[in-house]
Amino acid sequence: MTRRELGLPGIVYGGDYNPEQWPQEVWAEDMRLMAEAGVTMVSVNIFSWALLEPAEGTYDFSHLDRVLDLLHAHGIAADLATPTAAPPAWFFRAHPEALPVDRDGRVLSYGSRQTFCPSSPAYREAALRIARALGQRYADHPAVALWHVHNEYGCHNAECFCDTSAAAFRDWLRDRYGDDPAALNEAWGTAFWSQWYYDWDEVLPPRATGAVPNPAHRLDWRRFSSDALLSLCRAERQVLAEAAPSVPATTNFMVMYNFDALDYWRWAPELDVVSNDHYLRSTDPESEIDIAMSGDLVRSLAGGRPWLLMEHSTGAVNWQPVNRAKTAGELRRNALAHVARGADGIAYFQWRAAKAGAEQWHSAMLPHAGTDSAVWRDVVALGADLRALAEVQGSTGTAETAVVWDWDAKWALELPSQPSELLRHLELVRSWYEPLWRAGVAVDFVRPDADLSAYRLVLAPSLYLVDDAGAANLTSFARQGGTLAVGFHSGAVDENCQVRLGGYPGAFREVLGVRTDELFPLLPGESVGLDTGGTGSLWSERVRPAGAKVVSSFADGPLKGVPAVTRHGCGEGTAWYLATLPDPDTLARLLDRVRAEAGVRPVLEDVPPGVEAVRRRGPAADFLFLIDHTGRGATVPVPAGSTELLTATPLPDGSVLVPPGGAAVVRRPTGV
Structure with missing residues (x-):
């Protein structure tokens, strides 16, 4: 795909603008204050479907015409959204079959947002109809700099278990396995528990059932659900591209903050500009690490190119059990941290704090208190900062270290009936990422099958599932001179969730030079000592060296004397294995050693801690x-x-x- 660039100068600054929530006499004040804050682009029309199309096929663009004309007159660009994340009530009255159904068979009602079935033909037709109308009307409007396709795909309707979705799932499975269900039965291991399918119509979504679902069935369902929404995104983007071939398109991802419904490695190549929404969690005492990790992952999804922070908060959000405000200087630090990791735009939800609706207690650039507020002063000051950084636009990051991240592996690891339900992909990856962040080491994220030639060091903290191509790629990286470090319970299953037989860690036994015959996951709060100092938690296993040298062993517990960390020379390179999760200080020292041997240095030497x-x-x-x-x-x-x-x-x-x-x-x- 030929990418179209966002043709705006400097670091873009703005937020979601929802003028329909306010009388028109307020709009003039908005323009004046946006100029004071240094706003250069706003997202508009995200939730305006009911106003634009009051009845099926009947449009009223007068409101949006005035908004876009007003923005252009004041030199502010528009990120013009298709409003398809929130279909109007009349649509569901006409098409109740488009409402989503949960795993327990309950039909969910309209009355919020994203209450539609992603596989609904009626929804697709209505969404493409209004997207086409918008594209044709505003293709040449001078304010429109970017198309904003939908909003936060899958945020509330990542899965629908209705009969329409079931039929779409079967079609997706036929595309993957062919017309004969025998290939599906082989991939899913349906001989277990008499789950064999003789006819495609027997295959259902993984609805609520009496026992543990088939893991391969559940994994393919996650893949299908991501692809069902991606199909909608592609269709809307194509409609807009036909109407306005020169205008780039984006949609806002939700990397991190506990959202894992979509495989963004598959989504990112479909967009001209990669965008992300990021919100801090009040329970995270070091949310700056989350910002850094998220930014590195989004930049990596963008192929190393700059990206846009489409939503962030100036203060508190509205959807956590306790929503704290930001402390002094935090708004500025957060924004500049995103820019540091590749963001060429900083935007917030939203411009003016709402006085009504579900998000009325969400912070904004212009808070309820108005301009006589600390938030407003910070917003104006940040606008000046971003203007001072205009020449940073277009610059890229550089990294010699890559961390493997794979949504298939994440989904599979967190299915039921694992050796330990305590394993969480994001937490495991962050535990390895954090010491690199503290050391000032630049990091990219990669798929298992990515081109690794630019890296000296590749870390795979949590890669439970890996296909043969991915395993071969990582193995080849080490053999050709790279340094590879692999975390426990990696390589255990193939792409169909089938255990790789012959001992653990499955696909990586040979490159790591180890073989494990039994797993000993640790109980909550339990730890084991290491003979080189420190402790391990979450996991242990009975490792036997098969060419690898022992770096550290378990000092107590049922595996006393068994290797916990190993190092193996393979080909021209080195492969490390961690059979437990060392405590933070021990892990940091170990990764310092690993990266020093790999020749990886910090971005800048002599930087004070913190x-x-x-x-x-x-x-x-x-x-x-x-x-x-x-x-x-x-x-x-x-x-x-x-x-x-x-x-x-x-x-x-x-x-x-x-x-x-x-x-x-x-x-x-x-x-x-």
Whole structure:
């Protein structure tokens, strides 16, 4: 696919704009305040279907016409959304069969958002009809810089278990396995529990049943559900591309914050611009790590290219049990951390805080308190910061370390009846990512079958499921001179959730030089000592070296003396295996050793602890982002002749002051 670029200068700044929630006399004030804040683009029309199409096939664009004309007159671009995330009430009265059905067979009512079946023909027809009408009407409108397809696909309707979805699932399975159900039976292992299918019509979605569902059945259902929504996204995008071939398109992903319904590796290539929504969790004491990990993953989904932060919060969100406001300086640190990891746009939900509706207690750029508020002052100040960083646009990240991330592996690991229900893919990956973040090491995320030639070090903290191609790719990386580190319970099953026989860790036994014959997962709160110091939690297993050298062994428990960490020379490279989860300090020391042997260095040496250092690279200069998370500030050595961009300060003496709880962005011309 030929990607169309977002043709806006600098770092885009704005948020969701919902003028339909306010009298028109408020709109003029919105324009004035957007100019004061430095807003350059807003998302509009996300939830306006009922106003645009008051009856089937009857349109009223007068409201949207005025909004787009007003934005253009004030020099603000529009990210124009198709409003298909919230069909109007008249649609469901006419097509009640389009309502979603949950696993227990309950039909869910309309009255919120995303209450439709993704496989519904009636919904698809209605969604494409209004998308086509929007595309044709606004294809040449000068305000429209970007199409915003739908909104947060799958946020509330990632799965529908109705009969229409069942038929669509069977069609998807035929495409995957062929017309004869025998291939499906083989892949799913249906000889177990008499689940054999003789006719395609016998295959149902994994609805509520009396015992544990077939894991391969459940995994294919997750794949199908992701693809069903992707099919809708592709169809809307195609309609818009036909109407406006030069306007790029995006849709907002939801990487992290406990959303795992979609395989974004499959989605990202379909978009001109990759976008993401990111919200902090009040229970996370170090949410800056979540921001960094999310940003690295989104940049990786974008193929290393810049991306857009489509939604973030200026303060509290509205959907957690306790929704805390941000502390002083946090809004700025959060935004600059996203820019540091590749975001060429910062946007918030939403522009003006709502006084009614389900999200009335969600923070906004213009809060309920108005302009006499700390949030508004921070919003205006951030606009000035982003203007000062205009030249950062288009620059990219550089990394020599990759972390393997795979949605199939995540879905499979968290199915029922695992050796331990305590294993969570995101938590395992973050446990390995965190010491790299603290050390200032640049990280990309990759699929198991990705091109790994740019990396010295590849980490696979949690890769329970891997197909033969992915396993061969990672093995080849090590044999050709790379350093590979693999976490426990990886390589255990193939793409159909079938156990790889002959001993664990399955697909990686040979490259790791180990063989395990039995697993000993640990109980909640249980730990085992390691003979090199520290402890392990969550997992242990009876490992036997088969060429690998023992780095650390279990010091107590039923596996006392059994290897816990091994290192194996294979071909031109090295492969490490961790048969437990070491405590954070022990894991950090181990990964320090692994990356040192691989020749991986931090972005910048001599950075004080608690100061985040990230580099973006442009054709004429590098941009070093330094963000203080300690509240104490720091002086950081940088190349002489650099410039601090936020304050436009030359740095002739080769150091920069990072203010307490603040940030500095240093431009270093290439060759300095």
